[in-house]
Amino acid sequence: MxxxxxxxxxxxxxxxxxxxxxxxxxxxxxxxxxxxxxxxxxxxxxxxxxxxxxxxxxxxxxxxxxxxxxxxxxxxxxxxxxxxxxxxxxxxxxxxxxxxxxxxxxxxxxxxxxxxxxxxxxxxxxxxxxAITLADHWIGAAGGVDNVMGMVVSTGIGGGLILGGATVSGPTGNAGHIGHIEVGGFDVRCACGGTGCVEAVASGPRSVAWARSQGWTGNSGEQLATAYTAGDAIARAAVRRAGTAIGRAIASAAALTDLEVVAVGGGFSRVSPDLFGFIREAIDERAEFGFVKKVQVVPSGLSDxxxxxxxxxxxxxxxxxxxxxxxxxxxxxx
Amino acid sequence: MxxxxxxxxxxxxxxxxxxxxxxxxxxxxxxxxxxxxxxxxxxxxxxxxxxxxxxxxxxxxxxxxxxxxxxxxxxxxxxxxxxxxxxxxxxxxxxxxxxxxxxxxxxxxxxxxxxxxxxxxxxxxxxxxxAITLADHWIGAAGGVDNVMGMVVSTGIGGGLILGGATVSGPTGNAGHIGHIEVGGFDVRCACGGTGCVEAVASGPRSVAWARSQGWTGNSGEQLATAYTAGDAIARAAVRRAGTAIGRAIASAAALTDLEVVAVGGGFSRVSPDLFGFIREAIDERAEFGFVKKVQVVPSGLSDxxxxxxxxxxxxxxxxxxxxxxxxxxxxxx
Missing domain, CATH: 3.30.420.40 (ATPase, nucleotide binding domain)
Structure with missing residues (x-):
């Protein structure tokens, strides 16, 4: 064991x-x-x-x-x-x-x-x-930052919030469900009942499923990563699509909570370093809001x-x- | 004066x-x-x-x-x-x-x-x-509740957050921009650069503009309220559309911050009492998440x-x- x-x-x-x-x-x-x-x-x-x-x-x-x-x-x-x-x-x-x-x-x-x-x-x-947000706040990419969202992009998309230097878990403990923030432009139905929840758009399995719907023949996030690196056009579109959706979710969360740093981890966050560029582009679309654009999006500094x-x-x-x-x-x- | x-x-x-x-x-x-x-x-x-x-x-x-x-x-x-x-x-x-x-x-x-x-x-x-969220928390519809979002639906859509019994204004003071949470299903471009921000969908002027795009000939939120009461089909669709978008924005905010009460005020929030029913229906679509559905949406208890x-x-x-x-x-x- x-x-x-x-x-x-x-x-x-x-x-x-x-x-x-x-x-x-x-x-x-x-x-x-x-x-x-x-x-x-x-x-x-x-x-x-x-x-x-x-x-x-x-x-x-x-x-x-x-x-x-x-x-x-x-x-x-x-x-x-x-x-x-x-x-x-x-x-x-x-x-x-x-x-x-x-x-x-x-x-x-x-x-x-x-x-x-x-x-x-x-x-x-x-x-x-x-918990993983606390780890990034303690020894990872968000060390010492008072207003942080952790985000795990994997089979699903989850996360957590630290605001004003203290955790926000809410009266039931379920704050931080960033995967179930809706994003505009993707009208996918989510299993939770939402419309366009970022988890339903940009999780690893949903990104693979989207690529397959466009004619790609792979089956996993790992294969999508390999295809991306090899320059496959559908794989590149799939990673851009995921980054756009994740960036829009982060922008909404930042509009609501005035975040300083978002630390993104999870297996699918490593599909390509370019993912973070696509996330950035989507956030920078919020041209009028300096307090939204200021948010730094960084890879989680944590191992398994x-x-x-x-x-x-x-x-x-x-x-x-x-x-x-x-x-x-x-x-x-x- | x-x-x-x-x-x-x-x-x-x-x-x-x-x-x-x-x-x-x-x-x-x-x-x-x-x-x-x-x-x-x-x-x-x-x-x-x-x-x-x-x-x-x-x-x-x-x-x-x-x-x-x-x-x-x-x-x-x-x-x-x-x-x-x-x-x-x-x-x-x-x-x-x-x-x-x-x-x-x-x-x-x-x-x-x-x-x-x-x-x-x-x-x-x-x-x-x-400030208006604090007023509702002090003497209005959210009195004594520790996890509250105030929301003003008027020319624009704004708001504020009280979490764990304390205000959340963020490191720059701009937390609470609920109007710039995106919602799925409405791919309208927002002036801020976002896609489907609830303000770009469901504010008074945007609701009037949508009704006009459907053939309605009025010009103001007040006229839309009158037409709604008279049973005008486009006015009814416009109010339902606004309620759906507002409800989806509230559901996303509740998923992220585990809210107990949302107090909604502002001129366009009084377009019809039915608006609150449409908001409720949209939130209840989140069938899998009791902690989202639990949020109570109430009219602000405040005067001008x-x-x-x-x-x-x-x-x-x-x-x-x-x-x-x-x-x-x-x-x-x-």
């Missing part, structure tokens, strides 16, 4: 980071500098075939493995980044791609798990998009450890996490 | 409220309960024909008139709501519809004006859309005093106004 270790030897207190998604759940111990402890990263699958309790057993298995790696270090909390939607106050999750969990009491189950192991520690649960570092940031960077003091009645220490 | 008095006799400390727009500037004294002092409301025109200094003289005239009405009450500050864009930190304004003012040092001019009158008091300047009450809220409700402690170097008392 252990997948990798990395970085120099960590010291000081550690957070137990958990990243839960539709295909896998990962855990790791992370120190106060955002470094994963060598030998503390674990992974288990979370497929559609598992039962609700089977999913929880996968979670518990990676939690147990990471806990065993704590040794004599101080564990200062468990940070959970999860696919959404969620109910932040109640600690419930209903991930769109995990139909077995609807209103699953994720936070309280982790609190119980800690209690059963006589390990009191606070538990903070947030959307994964917010980003989601875990972000989950750990929920603990190590609690001072910038709003709402983290919600009641945790089942034995938590805070 | 004096236009009206209203309400019961005020008591306690007062704020001097200033509302600056493209056709007029108004002032009033407002008490701690959000009431205008009788006899303290003044207005002067701000037309395109005035020079930059002529505009300032209009502002100073209404400031002087309101100041003379203070009497022996305590003046605790001057709150300015202004058309934007602005540079909040520097206190500069560049209202789109007031080309004479580009980078005009509005806040410092008011600070100087206070100094010249030996009346030390803090000065807070924010976008008018934020709303912008002044909001400007006063910048002072009386300073505890919920972020960033209000910026340096005011030219003699302000805070």
């Amino acid at each position: 252990q997948t990798s270790g990395s970085g120099p030897v960590a010291s000081g207190p550690v957070a137990l980071a958990l990243d839960f998604g539709g295909t896998k759940v990962e855990s790791a111990l992370v120190d106060g500098a955002g470094r994963l402890l060598p030998g503390s990263r674990f992974r288990a699958p979370t497929g559609p075939s598992a039962s609700s309790e089977g999913l929880w057993e996968s979670v518990a298995s990676v939690l147990d493995a990471a806990l065993a790696a704590v040794g004599d270090r101080e564990l200062i909390g468990v940070g959970i980044g999860t696919a959404g939607p969620i109910d932040e106050r109640a600690g419930l999750v209903s991930p769109l791609n995990v139909p077995q969990w609807r209103g699953f009491p994720f936070r309280d189950r982790v609190v119980e798990w800690l209690r059963d192991r006589a390990t009191p520690a606070p538990v903070t649960l947030r959307m994964d998009g917010l 450890e980003g989601p875990l570092i972000g989950a750990a940031a929920l603990i190590h960077r609690a001072a910038v996490v709003t709402g983290s003091a919600e009641p945790q009645p089942l034995g938590s220490s805070t | 004096q236009t009206s008095g209203s309400g019961p006799v005020a008591s306690g400390p007062v704020a001097l409220a200033l509302d600056f727009g493209g056709t007029k500037v108004e002032s009033a004294l407002v008490d701690g309960a959000g009431r205008l002092l009788p006899g303290s409301r003044f207005r002067a025109p701000t037309g395109p024909s005035a020079s930059s200094e002529g505009l300032w003289e209009s502002v100073a005239s209404v400031l002087d008139a309101a100041l003379a009405a203070v009497g022996d009450r305590e003046l605790i500050g001057v709150g300015i709501g202004t058309a934007g864009p602005i540079d909040e930190r520097a206190g500069l304004v560049s209202p789109l519809n007031v080309p004479q003012w580009r980078g005009f040092p509005f806040r410092d001019r008011v600070v100087e004006w206070l100094r010249d009158r030996a009346t030390p008091a803090p000065v807070t300047l924010r976008m008018d859309g934020l 005093e709303g912008p002044l009450i909001g400007a006063a809220a910048l002072i009386h409700r300073a505890a919920v106004v972020t960033g209000s402690a910026e340096p005011q170097p030219l003699g302000s008392s805070t």
Whole structure:
């Protein structure tokens, strides 16, 4: 189950980071500098075939493995980044791609798990998009910037918001659904019911599907990247189209929230470095609004450890996490 | 110049409220309960024909008139709501519809004006859309709600954001430009450069223009309201179209910021009560997202005093106004 270790030897207190998604759940111990402890990263699958309790057993298995790696270090909390939607106050999750969990009491189950192991520690649960934004704000491309949107362009499009130096998760915890900002000029129906949501236009699978509708014969984002580099006209049009839509979504978000930096990560964000040029062109169309055009769009500075570092940031960077003091009645220490 | 008095006799400390727009500037004294002092409301025109200094003289005239009405009450500050864009930190304004003012040092001019009158008091300047949102949050339809968007649907579409119980004005002060959120399904080019910005679709003038393009022969939002009530098919389609676009913009904003209440005011918001039904239908299209559908859209509870009450809220409700402690170097008392 252990997948990798990395970085120099960590010291000081550690957070137990958990990243839960539709295909896998990962855990790791992370120190106060955002470094994963060598030998503390674990992974288990979370497929559609598992039962609700089977999913929880996968979670518990990676939690147990990471806990065993704590040794004599101080564990200062468990940070959970999860696919959404969620109910932040109640600690419930209903991930769109995990139909077995609807209103699953994720936070309280982790609190119980800690209690059963006589390990009191606070538990903070947030959307994964917010966690990765916190990671970029902590050690990545948006370090030290007070008004940031993180954006993950992959199978779907998600993200998170930090405004005025503090996270915005909203009364239910679902702020940051940048994938479901509509964009003009693409009247595609989204699975959520929206019209022209940027996720329905510019995600990896939707970009591949659009290219295929134009006669391209590849099947994946990776193949689209290769075709782009080779100069294939449809692939180039597909990447431009995605960049235009992403840029328009960012411009709308900047008009609403006056952003300084948008950090864009996720597999499809690496389809070509040119993607960022197309994003820029779309934002610069907002010629009349200097406060929109000022937004810097940069590649996320994070590796595949980003989601875990972000989950750990929920603990190590609690001072910038709003709402983290919600009641945790089942034995938590805070 | 004096236009009206209203309400019961005020008591306690007062704020001097200033509302600056493209056709007029108004002032009033407002008490701690959000009431205008009788006899303290003044207005002067701000037309395109005035020079930059002529505009300032209009502002100073209404400031002087309101100041003379203070009497022996305590003046605790001057709150300015202004058309934007602005540079909040520097206190500069560049209202789109007031080309004479580009980078005009509005806040410092008011600070100087206070100094010249030996009346030390803090000065807070924010976008008018934020001010009116504060007014709805203080005494209007969004009272006591922590996550609110105010929206003014009139000649243009503007607004403001309160998230987590505090205003969001952003690093430049321009957050809340809800009119420049794009919406899917309407590929109209906006004056700002965007594609399908809700202001370019659903403002009063744009709705009238669309109805005329369909063969309707009226000329104003008021006539469109009358035609709607009379059952005119084009007028009904025009109001439905505006409601759909406004609803889609609200849904995108809710997806990004997890809003609880949106308070909608402005002249064109009163074209028909049915407008709110069309807005609701568009939001409810987001069938998969309970956290989007939960948003309540309500008519603003404010009269035409709303912008002044909001400007006063910048002072009386300073505890919920972020960033209000910026340096005011030219003699302000805070």
